Amino acid sequence: MSAAIRISVMVPAKDEAENLPDFLRQCAQALPDLGVPFEVVVVDDGSRDATPGLLRQLAEEYPWLMVVTHRRQQGIADALRSATDASTGDILVFYPADLQYLPADIPALCAPILAGEADIVTGSKQGKYEKAFVSAVYNSLSRWLFGVRVTDLNSVKAYRREVMRNVPMRPDWHRFMVALAAAEGHRLVSVPVPLHPRTAGVSKFSWTRIPVGVLDLLSVWFQLRFGRKPMLFFGILGAILFLVGFLIGTAAVILRIWYRADVALMVSLVQTLLITGVVLFGFGLLGELVAGLREEQRELARRLQDRRD
Helix, strand or coil: CHHHCCEEEEEEECCCCCCHHHHHHHHHHHHHHHCCCEEEEEEEECCCCCHHHHHHHHHHHCCCEEEEEECCCCCHHHHHHHHHHHCCCCEEEECCCCCCCCHHHHHHHHHHHHCCCCCEEEEEEECCCCCHHHHHHHHHHHHHHHCCCCCCCCCCEEEEHHHHHHCCCCCCHHHHHHHHHHHCCCCEEEEEEECCCCCCCCCCCCCCHHHHHHHHHHHHHHHHHHCCCHHHHHHHHHHHHHHHHHHHHHHHHHHHHHHCCCCHHHHHHHHHHHHHHHHHHHHHHHHHHHHHHHHHHHHHHHHHHHHHC
16 A cells, blocks of 8 residues: 555654544544545654544554654654655655644645645645734735745645755754745745634744744745855955955055045055955855755755665
């Protein structure tokens, strides 16, 4: 059966013992509507409640359930990576276990991919939820920085397996999967998905993650804009500082020779600008070397993957 599986639903779960039985029961009712073989991969991400034992029991009840265990909490990005490695599907679906999204909506999420209309489908949340303001700010910034014209980038999503090959799963970067996939040229579609209030368990979101999210947002933007051409950023900025320093230095010479002015502060400023410009230019050269090595690594990884396929 594993060779015929086409859809894998990947479910990160941290202390979700109260929700998992109902979630998997709903999966058993909804996923046959896909019309293709399926599996559900639940990643126990270091749970401290009854989740591990419960999953062992549920695995005996549902033959399409696969369980992956993390001994300690590693985060959603690593959970998705573990689920991807363990899964066998051609289409992967990221779905949380907290029942804020119901499994009944998975077929609609997969439909554009099954029809050949998209490579990645993101759900657009419908309904009220606690983090609406934070989500709106995040989505607005993402659309502005990345030029991805979808309503919600940080929601449930379905995507072809090959999408994951080009998406680095660094900590918390799963939030930018849509932007990273779109930058690689994958076709993107958004479909509405109802959002329901959490009835059990505790939300893992905390406001301390907002500053981290903003820094990650800027980091991803920099990677997409200048990751393959770092000299475009560091070199131009360094050249501008060098030019400004040269112009100020020329003015300082003229003032000193013709007007006998005290230009000590100008000289210090010139030194700072010139040194900073040279350092930034050096960063650009170093970045180009790193970018070249990374491109070679990507090409090697692609060749190895093609041989496996």
